[in-house]
Amino acid sequence: MKVKIKTNLWSGIVMGAFSIIMLLLLPTQVRVPAYDSGAPSPRIIPAICLVGMLICAAALIIQSLVFKKEKEFEFDWAVEKPCILMILMLCVYTAMIIYLGFVIASVVIFPLMLFYCGERKPPIYIFTVAAAVGIFFLFKFVFHVSLPAIPFLGG
C-alpha cells in the first residue's frame, strides 16, 4: 500500500489546527498569577509561538494551494511497517520498564524485536540478555543510578 502525502499542505493543516486548539486552551491552561510580580505575563511566550506557528501553517497552505509548491512523501506501508512496529514495541518497553523493571522489560522486548528482525541464532539472544543485566549493574554500581526494578532483581 502506497500513499502520497502532500507534506506542505498537511503540515499546514495539522499544525494550524494544533495552534488554534492550543490558542483556545491558552486561557485555561496558562492562568495569570493572582498578584503582579512585575514580570511579564506567563502567556506571552507561548502566545507568540502559537501565533507564529499559525502564520507559518497558513504560509504552508498558501504555498501548496496557491503557488503549487509541494513536497510529496511516499508512505510505503511495506517500508514503514517495521518502523511503526518498532516504535510500538518501544512504547510497550517503556510501560514494562516502569511496571516490571529494566531487566525484565529488556529481556522480554529485545528478543522479540530480534526475532522480528529475522535473527534465529542463539548467541545474539544470549548477548542481548547479558547486555541488559550488564547495563543494569553498570548504572547501579558505576554511575550510582538504580534503574527501575522489582525487589528481587536489584530494586
Place this chain on the structure above:
Amino acid sequence: MGDIQMIIQAVGMVFSPLNIAMIFGGLVLGMIVGCIPGLSVTLGIILLLPLTYSFPSADTAIIALLAVYVGGMYGGSISAITLNTPGTNSAIATTFDGYPLAKQGKVKKALDTSLFASTFGGLFSAVLLLVCASFITKLVANFASVEYFSMAILGISLIAGVSGDSLPKGVLSGLLGILIASIGMDAITGVTRFSFGLDTLKFGVDMLPAMIALIALTQVVQKLRDFVVSHGKLDDANKIDNEGLTLKEMKAITPACTRSSAIASILGAMPGVGGGVAQFMCYNECRRASKHPEMFGKGSLEGIAAAESSNNAVVGSAMIPLLTLGIPGDGVTALLLGAFILHGIQPGPTMFTKQGVIAYSIILGCLVANLFLYPIGMLLTRAVAKIIQVRYTYLAPVIIMFCFAGAFAATGNTKELVLVAAILVFSYVLVVLDISSTPLMLGMILADIMEMNFVTSMMSYDRDYLIFFKRPISCVILILTVILVISMIRINKKVEALNKAQLEEMQKEHEETGKPSEEPREKGTDWAGLEKLDEAAEKPVESPADKPK
C-alpha cells in the same frame, strides 16, 4: 585574571589523567558511531551525555563530548573508504576518492590520508578557536539581557532559516520547540503551563529525553527498519592492507589540507553551515587548485585530504560562535549547547570572564583531542573498521537500552521514560510531515535562555516591549538577524546548487568511464531529518569510480 594565566591553569586541567582518559574514550566512541552508516556523531554525544553527570567536573564532561565529535568526523571516513557508504554526511566527498583508492588495494593509504587530513584540519581550526575566542568575547563583553535575548532570536532564526528545504517549516519547528520547552512550571511566576492536569507534564519536558527520542532513538529505529527491509544483508568491506602514507605523500597533500582547512574554518563559523556543506566547496576548490585535477574522483590523495580536513576543520570553527556568542551552528553544536546548559555552563561572552578557565580548558581539550586523534587513529582504525561488519542487531538493543537508562538517569524519574516514548511517536509524525527536528531541538535548548532574558529585560525596563529595538546593539542584532537569514538562505541555495552540479558532474564522468553504478538501497522515511544525516548514510554514494565490473 588575564588570558595567559587562565590558559596556563587550563593546561593543567586538560592534562589531568581523567581528562586524558576521557579524550581517549570519547575519540574511540566517536570513531565507532561515526563509522557505522546510519548512526552519527549526534548519537555518540547523546549516549555519552547522561553518563557525564557522574563526571567530577563540567569541563571533563564537555571535553569528552568534544572528543566524540572529533572522533566521529574521522570515523565517518572509515566506512566511506572501506564500504563506499559514508558513515556521516560529512564524509560523502571522501567516498569520491577514498573508495576508488581502496578498490586499487590501497585501503591503508586512503585511511592514513584521511587520518592525517582530519588531524590537520582539526588542529588548524582548534588553534583558530583559541586565537579568536578571547578577541570576539571582548567585542561583545557589554551585552545585557536585552542583547542576549536578541542573540537567542538570531541563533534560532538562522538555524530555522537554513535547516531543511522550507523556511515556514523550519520556523514552525523552532517555535514548536520553544512551545514544548514552555510546558510545565514557569520559573518566575510559578504558573503551570500546558500541563493538562498530568503529573508527567507538570515539571516540564526535559532536554535530555527529548534529545534522546528525537535524535538517538529515531536513528536506531530507522537503521533497524533498513535492516528488516534489506533482510540483514551486509555490504562487503575492503580488507585493510599494510601500505601506509609516506612522508613524501604527506608533504604533497599538505597544501590541499591547508586550503581546505582554511575554507572550512570560515564556513564552519557561520551558523547553519556544517561539515556536510563545507566538504563539497573545499573539494571543488582543491580540485581547481590541484596540479593533477584529472586524478580527482579516481583515487586522488588530495581529494581525500580536501574532504577530510574540511569536515574536521568545521568542528573547531563551529565552536567559535557557540563559545563566544552562545549560538550553535548546527545540530551537533546545538546538542553541545544543551550539554553546556545541563552542566551549568552558559556559553557566551560571560563564560570567558566568569568561567574563563573552564572555557579555555574546553578549547584546549578540543586541541588535544585533535592531537590525539592521529596516534589513536593509527592504533585503532583497523579494529574500529571491523565494527562495520558486526550485525546491527547486536548493537541496536544495547544502544536502545543505554538511551532509556540514560533518560532515566537524568532525573531518576520514570516520567522521563514516558516522555521519551511520547516524543518518539511525535517525532515520527514530524517525519511524515517532512518537518526537520533540528530547529525544534534548538528551540527547546534556546527557549530557557530566551525567556529568562526576556523576563529580566521586561522587569528592568518596566515592560517596555520596544526596548529590544530601542537599545542600539540589540536593534542592530535584530536587523542583522533578518539580513543574515535572507542571505544565508541564498548562500545555502547557491551552495546546494553547486554541490548538486558537482555530484552530477561526477556521475557524468563516471558514466563516461562506462562503469556500472550501484543501485541505491530501498529508501523509506528520512527519519531523523537531522542535518540530512541519514539520507547520506542510507544509500551508497554513486562515486565517480564505483565498483568495477
